[in-house]
Amino acid sequence: MINMTEEITEEITEEVEETPAEVFDVNYACLRCGTTVSNTELSRLPEIKCICGFRVFTKNRPPVVKTIKAI
Template identity: 70%
Template sequence: MSEETPDVSMEESAPSEQFEVIYSCLRCGTTVSNTELTRLPEIKCICGFRVFNKVRPPVVKSVNAV
């Protein structure tokens, strides 16, 4: 008797980490998440400006000197 089991790859079984990207309008400074921008029909701020800047996370990386 042979039982067939579907092959599940490691990519499908492991939950993928998705980071929330925050953007800021250059004109008015309103912060908008990536998911909110994808819901809109066009990429535009509430003030009408279309230029966004990616907000950096507050984590500071330190590198040891050699």
């Protein structure tokens, strides 16, 4: 009985490890020079700063325009 539960828990842990976690990679652009930087690259740096030295970033958004009907 103990061997069966160990096998089942091993199978479950293997299935969980195989499914990748959802990673949302957000891209930012420097407001001064326009260099695009991903969120993972910014998290690796000790401070949030562009290569040009500017510290203000804007979030790059897709060029999709949402239209909403008026009520």
